[in-house]
Amino acid sequence: MSTDETDDTGDKNRAVAAAILPLVGGAGNVTSVAHCMTRLRLGLRDRSLVRDEDLRQLPSVLGVVEDDTYQIVLGPGTVARVTPAFETLLSAGTTPAQDLAGKGAALKAARKARNSTPFKLLLRRIANIFVPLIPALIGCGVIAGLNGLLVNLGWLPGVTPALAAVASGFMALIAVFVGYNTAQELGGTPILGGAVAAVVVYPGVARVEVFGQTLSPGQGGVLGALGAAVLAVYVEKWCRRRVPEALDVLVTPTLTVLVAGLATVFGLMVVAGEVSRAIGGFADWLLTNAGAGVGFLLGGLFLPLVMLGLHQALIPIHTTLIEQQGHTVLLPILAMAGAGQVGAAIAVHLRLPRNGSIRRTIRSALPAGLLGVGEPLIYGVSLPLGRPFVTACVGGAFGGGFVGLFGMLGAKVGSTAIGPSGWALFPLLDGNKGLGTTIAVYAGGLATGYLAGFVATYFWGFSRAMIEEFDVDTGAGDGDRAPVAAGDGDTAPVAAGDGPTPGADTPDPVKV
Template identity: 85%
Template sequence: MSTDREAGTADKNRALAAAILPLVGGAANIDSVAHCMTRLRLGLRDRSLVRDEALKALPAVLGVVEDDTYQIVLGPGTVARVTPEFEALVARKPGAAPTAQELAGRGAALKAARKARNATPGKLLLRRLANIFVPLIPALIGCGIIAALGGLLVNLGWLPGVTPALAAVAGGFMALIAVFVGHNTAREFGGTPVLGGAAASVIVFAGVAKIEVFGRPLSPGQGGVLGALGAAVLAVYVEKWCRRWVPESLDVLVTPTLTVLVAGLVTVFGLMTVAGGISRAIGDAANWLLAHAGAGAGFVLGGLFLPLVMLGLHQALIPLHTTLIEQQGYTVLLPILAMAGAGQVGAAMAVYLRLPRNRSLRRTIRSALPAGFLGVGEPLIYGVSLPLGRPFVTACVGGAFGGGFVGLFGMLGDKVGATAIGPSGWALFPLLAGDRGLGTTAAIYAGGLLAGYVAGFLATYFFGFSKAMIEEYDVDTEPEPLSVTAPSDPAPAQL
């Protein structure tokens, strides 16, 4: 029976991949295929071949986003299963390379314009930061949950012989995170990954405690992920210099030696001190902000986070979260920012009630809400609030009130933090930590979510629609049947 269910799921994923492929121009139009937590990311040869409206009409497609790649929002779980099926279809149907005429005209102009729009130095830097840190998120989540479980067992006095092992399992990754950051940084900047990891590993080596810089001994871990970033970037530049000037006969010996030596020494005698100071400043600034302006800061951060996600600028916060987790054991920023998702959920529920005749949009909301409660907001952003316009703004209002609620308690001395980055919404409960008991921390976070839901709902219900919008959208918009085979609605469990 289990085999039949698995076969049915595989058939549905294959059918969805088969439905998407012709709508993006077929296999011959695909340059690259990848996926993140919620999106199928496609590199296209000719953007003009994509049938956007037909794609959006597929029941399982929750929205599309155009960035450096063409991104189809399918939701967590679904995208990871559909991507291999899509890759297999592309591999089986390679097609011919497009002709010069096919690449000319409007498609080429659109492609060039898209590249120009997304190739700014700031956006490229943010993408690189994301490529460095996003692969680390699964380990951060897993280790964070194990640490929370170990702490709970210690508080309850259960399994005293097991809790030290859990602490070791959870802490091992964080103790060596600088090495992983260095590895990924070197790979992202075009160097040899293991050399980047080697240059960054000196930061966590216990022996640095015997070294004095400016009359002060270093401490293992000083500089953290920021120092690792700097060490690995420097290693890449040294390695590239060596590749240009070192004779090929000596390259295998000289290049790695000089790369690790130069980058390592500069890290020990400079970067660890500088990055350590920056890291401390980040922690002090976060603590000061919560202590003196918690409610206002939370209101602003919670209200602005959805636009940051929409623009991809939230990636700049990943190193800050990681630095705070290294320093304090948790990041106080993430629970506040997570309130943006609560505002989005409240807004979606209001849209559902305000447009009772729009069956297509209501179906999208029903499919996306389970993911929204678990903190995955992209399906609701790109499938509901952003296309409508005003509900996106009122969703931000909900996030602002939720963030202000959590920030207010930070001012009162009840910090709420997260031991890992990635999850939000209800999925963040197992990762909560703070300077009070777990019950108090969870209650404050739950109160923030409730404030976000209620504020987002009320703001959207009363201010999210004009009369003209109601007339335009409160109609039956069921799409006409497509000529391709489309899968049935995804079950909530797949979101």
Template identity: 75%
Template sequence: MRPSPDEPRADTPPATAAALLPLVGGPANVTSVAHCMTRLRLGLADPSLVDEERVRALPAVLGVVSDDTYQVVLGPGVVGRVTAAFEELLAAKSAEKEDGTAARLAARGAELKAERGRRNATPLKLALRRVANIFVPLIPALIGCGVLAGVNGLLVNAGWLPGLTPALAAIASGFMALIAVFVGHNTAKEFGGTPVLGGAVAAVVVYPGVAKVTAFGLALSPGQGGVLGALGAALLGTYVEKWCHRHVPPTLDVLLTPALTVLIAGLATLYGLMYVAGEISTAIGTAADWLLSTTGAFAGLVLGGLFLPLVMLGLHQALIPIHTTLIEQQGYTVLLPVLAMAGAGQVGAATAVYVRRRHDTSLRTTIRSALPAGLLGVGEPLIYGVSLPLGRPFLTACAGGAAGGAFIGFFAMLGHQVGATAIGPSGWALFPLLAGSESLLTTTAIYAGGLATGYAVGFAATWAFGGLGGPDEDEDEETDAGRLSDPCRSPVTSARTDGA
């Protein structure tokens, strides 16, 4: 029976939201709604009420991830529209009066959520989540300013619009000059302090007047210690502020607590943290340069090959401060282009699956919808919709990433470093942000060569070792092909991940 023209398509955002809500336990089971670049993140009172098999079967759903929130992978662009429709639907349903069953469900769900939170609250996971909460909100500004810096560099090199380039340089550099303040603000917010006090303490790091201060017999320089110094200063300020709230009389709290917080944390920053953080930052830059210039091909092989598993475990978040530190020091991070090769390997693997499994209509539809995002560096749709459910193609995608990383690392050994002026994008989206030790043309050519290598090796490895069978085999699509294309039936997807 053909649907009426007035009925919404099954894969439109309103239809997806309407179909999804009852499958996650209904309005009473949803405690929070948010989204990132590719995922709808739902807080659920009782996760056991989710009909996961039917959620995965929705046309717009590329995969699901169970963590501290229930995450539905929808892909870039789509996720924002589905989230808005989902929130509107929840708002409409909230007018309905909850009965005693819903109240009991909420109480039971709160207990289950607390238990799950305790189970997942390992020190490493908590630390990585807090690092992400501090730095991830800064990524849009890093991307925007990085793109403008790249455009300005092109204009300067070409000698075009000389009257405009100083303005572009100021716009592109302003955020980076004050990034320590934003890091301090987010650090205090994350650790329960007053955000503006965290920003005030961190501002000491970039204040030009610190050049008149001598610590350890050496004059300080503005920006010394960078984001690491700002993070440490704001964290110390938060602990000082909390101590003051506990011990300062209430009548004096509003005056003494802010003053003591800024004074004590500021002095500790000037006479200790800036120097220590500066040494650490310098060591990070030196180590990254040494790693690629000395062991470049091997380092690229390891980094490019392991990045997808790091994303699956959530450990990639630990690299965000390192990228930011390198951008502060050198103007670009040499690690991101190498790590971006993991996405290239995954694109190559997905393409091989698409060609090899030509009878699997469902799987090919998923790949067609996810591949454009993969080319632009958004890998989650391909991870959760294709490579991870199939199993072996996830490993062959890692092989493609390792080959692409080795390609870029090899040229780094020859002195041709490739870097990115901002973090966030990869794939083709990284081209406007490229910078390096050579001309832009050379840097672009090396990066493009790495992508091509990742695509080719990912494709070839998946074709040969992906366990996909022959392209002309008349398989029973309702059994083997269906099992491979349906993430619900794959044992691989039952493994927990921490999200990307």
């Protein structure tokens, strides 16, 4: 890429950040900045200062979601480039007057956070631990798939061992990263969490015998690392409260690593190893014996799980399966929810021929939906309309049932990483019947999801009253970007208190 092209890209990202900042209340209203796979996540002092409608009108903004943070959907790739530019704009800081003006709003936000359910807070913490790992999982997964293709074709035999090393290095040490992130999330010292979790993958544990069983490096995997880091944080905090300051720098890290490390070797690795094996065995048993039914159920329920944030509970399961088997057999099934969403959106486009604004939104959001980024279609079309969201779930159920059925027949489809879905999942596919069969089964599932979502929505997604309400000339034509939402003629994502609470995405480590 030339210098001019790089400058142009940087200018574009800075322009997007500069357009967003005043619409969220300016620098003084922003308390934190982070991003996941598709969303810029902002902590805000005063939610009332945000101009939602103006934000949605920005060409680069695919939608907005309000949860524990204010989330602006920019799409994969874009968000990772805009976030640094946004942070640069905030570097000037805020004035004391702005800080004082935001105190009341900050207290209100803290009160709202205290009202969150413990289970949802737990799921958010799980997401915060695992979501940062997704880019590496995707990159290594794609390289592993490319390497497998080259090995099968017999091409570049001198390069494939190096590619295998590059693809496998991260997975060999993923326990360390999980331990680091866990300690950071729970308020401990991250490097101590990583140090304790490193015991799980250390080759020397093969010389340790516990309850008559010789340990093996990696036994317990990410679950063992998670437990080790949690224990390390509790030990560290106990020490911080009791060890004199003069001795803290020496005693606290020593006791933390020693106590948590020994507990990991002589207990957690054994227990976590059994749990990990049970998860893998249960997933295989389900697909082998009840794949069609399980696929139908999971594919149909995944969109509601995302709306409630409950999909985050699946992240450690996906990671465990990838670590154990090289791929997760659950993700291709869950990805069918996005296929149902795409089919439903096409049906809505045909059923509302006079509503230019909704049709315009569908056309602009459909490419992202095909690539597995479902927020624009969910929050801009199906969820505000109501019934099309349900029929989209029907499409996902049939697509999931298709993939699950072939799992019962012996052709299991998996993904070597989590995060992408839709067409973006093709480079990450893996299975037990060869790449051609694996791709064919997944593509057949997508086609089934598209068709079922379309048929269900076209014939049962609209009542007569809904047609009368929405199939009207919006006065803006197809050139207007803002779609019509249920009840008020303008589309808004469901916010906290207005309906199902969207989950923290990730990122949404699993997109639909």
